[in-house]
Amino acid sequence: MxxxxxxxxxxxxxxxxxxxxxxxxxxxxxxxxxxxxxxxxxxxxxxxxxxxxxxxxxxxxxxxxxxxxxxxxxxxxxxxxxxxxxxxxxxxxxxxxxxxxxxxxxxxxxxxxxxxxxxxxxxxxxxxxxxxxxxxxxxxxxxxxxxxxITFIVPVAQARADRRELALWLHRAGPGAQALIINAHTDHDQGLRSLTTSLHSVLNRIDAAHLNTPYLHRFHDHDQQDALDLHLPALGEALLILEGALRGDCPQGLRRALASVTSVARTFHLTHGGALPPVPPPPDLTPLRGAGFDLKSDAEFHLFLANHTQLRRRLYAMTHMGLWSWEEVAGTHGESS
The missing domain is CATH 1.10.287 (Helix Hairpins)
Structure with missing residues (x-):
């Protein structure tokens, strides 16, 4: 013994x-x-x-x-x-x-x-x-x-504050990808740039926080208005629509904003691992056409989306991980209880 x-x-x-x-x-x-x-x-x-x-x-x-x-x-x-x-x-x-x-x-x-x-x-x-x-x-x-x-806990509080700031902004500007675009165009003094340049600072902070502390991707919020795993995919889908479906020049800062969303989606997948879900269906752009936007044909837009399947699958996985539906991201579903 x-x-x-x-x-x-x-x-x-x-x-x-x-x-x-x-x-x-x-x-x-x-x-x-x-x-x-x-x-x-x-x-x-x-x-x-x-x-x-x-x-x-x-x-x-x-x-x-x-x-x-x-x-x-x-x-x-x-x-x-x-x-x-x-x-x-x-x-x-x-x-x-x-x-x-x-x-x-x-x-x-x-x-x-x-x-x-x-x-x-x-x-x-x-x-x-x-x-x-x-x-x-x-x-x-x-x-x-x-x-x-203490070093482990303190950054979490700051990162969650930034996540909530962005989620609240997008919730009040939406809900859903196409509502983000329509409301930005009609209600915001900066127009579509409010979805790009206005969000650079908070998007960069959130991107850096998730690169430094990837376990933040396992944190969720109870209320829909605070849910980054719902509103960030909606923002990503909205940015893809602006870049791939809108005729004319893209809003200033769009590619920088999309790069931040892509980076957060990448760290999400690295954190959770596993197989990605199938590509979500392409958005029906009828609401945007009804709002007077000059859009490319569906065939041109679908061809553009085919080059961004990995990002959309990661955004879909993020939505699924938070137990939200893609219809809520696209804005074709009523508010969740």
Whole structure:
């Protein structure tokens, strides 16, 4: 039994290193380490299953607190357990400060807990210099965890504010791709440019946020007006209509806006993976013709859309992931409950 116990430092060290590496990768390098990605995928899959079974899209709105708390819990739990196994692997490494008796497993677990939290209660102490040094390292790793947990949470709040800003703007300007175009043309002082140049700043912020923290693609909102996974596809479809169906020059800034939408759609697919859905049907441009727009023929427009099937499939996948319908994106469906 004792030889087995003395080897517990090996899995303990693996757990500690796994957490520390995942913290660095998630908060500094790519936005999502392997460990946090595994946690996010499992929790997100469970939420989506519950939303489908109970037919309640609102359950997806819990994705933000569930994924954040789940990640923090796994990081803390593995770091705590890992250090506990390291200290427990050597009998007598920790003793009671008053009675000098070797610490039990639960006492070692308690010692690691207040060491990671930097409380330093002193009820249990390390007996030899090596274990005292490891106690200091454990305390530093706890501070490391706390610091990077804040780094993990704070950008989420800012990114969600930007997402809501764009979603609200598009919701009030729409709803739906063709309504965005018609309302911009008739109601906005900048006309169609309101869908391009006016949105550059917030689109760039959202694009950068999703490149830095791709797990943002797993966050959803309860209300339709806040749903970026509904309104960004509508904006993308509207921009494709303006570029491919409208006669004459494109509105200034259209290609820059479309590039931002394309980039967000690409990071969405990289985050979720899997096969893309089929290409959504081409939009019926009757409302635009009825509003007086000078449009190309359907054949010319469909030929243009054929060169953008990958983008439209990704936008369709984004819509589907949020449990919205493509009819809501196209603007041919009433508001969802």
């Amino acid at each position: 004792r030889p087995m116990r003395q080897l517990l430092w090996v899995p303990g060290t693996v757990m500690v290193l796994a957490v520390l590496v995942d913290l660095l990768v998630t908060c500094i390098q790519s936005g999502e380490g392997r460990l946090s990605r595994a946690v996010h995928r499992q929790l997100y899959a469970a939420l989506r299953l519950a939303a489908r079974v109970f037919r309640r899209r609102g359950l997806l709105a819990w994705s933000t607190p569930v994924l954040i708390m789940g990640t923090l819990t796994v990081w803390t739990g593995l770091l705590w357990l890992g250090w506990t196994l390291i200290f427990w692997s050597q009998p007598g490494a920790l003793v009671g400060a008053e009675n000098g008796q070797p610490a039990t497993f639960l006492a070692s677990f308690y010692f690691v807990g207040y060491t990671l939290s930097t409380l330093g209660l002193g009820e249990i102490i390390a007996t030899k210099p090596l274990w005292r040094i490891l106690t200091d390292i454990a305390s530093i790793s706890g501070f490391f965890l706390l610091t990077f947990a």
